Amino acid sequence: xxxxxxxxxxxxxxxxxxxxxxxxxxxxxxxxxxxxxxxxxxxxxxxxxxxxxxxxxxxxxxxxxxxxxxxxxxxxxxxxxxxxxxxxxxxxxxxxxxxxxxxxxxxxxxxxxxxxxxxxxxxxxxxxxxxxxxxxxxxxxxxxxxxxxxxxxxxxxxxxxxxxxxxxxxxxxxxxxxxxxxxxxxxxxxxxxxxxxxxxxxxxxxxxxxxxxxxxxxxxxxxxxxxxxxxxxxxxxxxxxxxxxxxxxxxxxxxxxxxxxxxxxxxxxxxxxxxxxxxxxxxxxxxxxxxxxx
Numbered sequence: 171x172x173x174x175x176x177x178x179x180x181x182x183x184x185x186x187x188x189x190x191x192x193x194x195x196x197x198x199x200x201x202x203x204x205x206x207x208x209x210x211x212x213x214x215x216x217x218x219x220x221x222x223x224x225x226x227x228x229x230x231x232x233x234x235x236x237x238x239x240x241x242x243x244x245x246x247x248x249x250x251x252x253x254x255x256x257x258x259x260x261x262x263x264x265x266x267x268x269x270x271x272x273x274x275x276x277x278x279x280x281x282x283x284x285x286x287x288x289x290x291x292x293x294x295x296x297x298x299x300x301x302x303x304x305x306x307x308x309x310x311x312x313x314x315x316x317x318x319x320x321x322x323x324x325x326x327x328x329x330x331x332x333x334x335x336x337x338x339x340x341x342x343x344x345x346x347x348x349x350x351x352x353x354x355x356x357x358x359x360x361x362x363x364x365x366x367x368x369x370x371x372x373x374x375x376x377x378x379x380x381x382x383x384x385x386x387x388x389x390x391x392x393x394x395x396x397x398x399x400x401x402x403x404x405x406x407x408x409x410x411x412x413x414x415x416x417x418x419x420x421x422x423x424x425x426x427x428x429x430x431x432x433x434x435x436x437x438x439x440x441x442x443x444x445x446x447x448x449x450x451x452x453x454x455x456x457x458x459x460x461x462x463x464x
Contacts, residue, residue: 181445185438188405192398193430195416199306200425208303209425214250215242220387222263229261230292236341240293240302247291251300260289305421309413310343315365316407322448323368323403327353329447330375334368343367346374366404366411369444373399377440393422395433395440402441 199205218226218241230238241261244254265288268280293302324334332351339345339356344367346353353371355364373396378385385392401415423429 181442182438184406185402185441185445188402189398189434189438192401192415192419193427193434195412196420196423196430197427199416199420200423200427204303205305205420205425208305211301211303212240214246215240216246218263220389224386224389225263226261226290231341234340235292235294238292239304241290242293243288243290247296247298250298252293252296252298252302254291254296258291258295260291262287263290264288306417308415308417308421310359311362311366311409311411311414312360313362315361315363316409319365319407319409320361320368323365323372323444326444326447327368327372327375330379332375336364344371346371346378348379362409363414365407365409366400366414369400369403370396372444373397373440376443377436390422390424391429391433394419394429395437397422398430398433398437399441399444402437403444406441406445 226241227238242250247254264285266282267284267286269283270278270280272278327334332346332353334353334355336357337354338358339354340358342356343359343363344353344355353368353375355367355371359367374392377383377395377399378392383392397415397418401411401419404411404415419430
């Protein structure tokens with residue numbers, strides 16, 4: 171076995187180098203022509219609250235979809251030259267009930283008095299000539315993971331009082347349940363993807379387990395942080411996750427480089443702590459392949 175821990179100075183240099191590479195790669199994605207076309211299209215869509223986004227993603231997962239994609243109302247899709255296919259079942263969101271009132275000075279304004287359930291549809295439920303640009307999608311790793319990596323990362327998760335298990339998950343590759351203190355990695359993943367996913371979930375355990383972290387309200391930031399940590403850890407293993415991590419971070423940051431840059435110091439600190447606690451892991455290269463949802 172090859173021990174992957176390094177002297178502090180060398181470890182810092184390696185992490186700084188990998189962090190810079192991640193930031194530059196994400197910036198390259200979000201300044202590209204394809205991403206800008208995607209943003210122009212997305213600007214036509216309604217911006218949903220964090221609660222509605224979470225509700226929509228739960229519904230997508232319940233249907234076994236590989237991600238959510240673009241969401242809009244029936245008429246909005248018609249305005250974009252697309253129509254909802256006959257027989258499609260809508261997704262549900264909470265819509266504010268707005269009422270017009272008149273102030274004592276005669277000024278009219280709208281106030282929200284409660285919410286109602288509204289129906290929307292995902293792009294996959296529509297047909298038509300209108301183009302639907304999509305952001306770059308991560309590629310799932312294939313092949314075996316570095317020897318010893320799964321066990322070493324599992325020990326760190328268990329040291330925090332969490333259990334680690336492989337189980338049927340779709341479309342998510344991994345989940346961390348802070349209530350039951352359980353980390354689950356999809357049993358359909360090959361070894362390399364399983365190791366990368368476990369590193370991602372370990373980052374959630376270390377960085378997002380506590381009352382000060384409101385995951386639902388800050389899901390994008392939390393996912394950027396967790397995947398960035400996974401990238402740095404796997405880079406140290408010699409496990410290249412570029413084809414997955416770059417697109418994942420770009421999508422969850424919504425192309426806002428400030429989110430990636432602001433997370434960098436916190437991410438490097440977490441990764442350094444993990445590397446300083448790891449056991450023996452044999453390094454080696456891994457290939458990538460299948461497309462999956464971000």
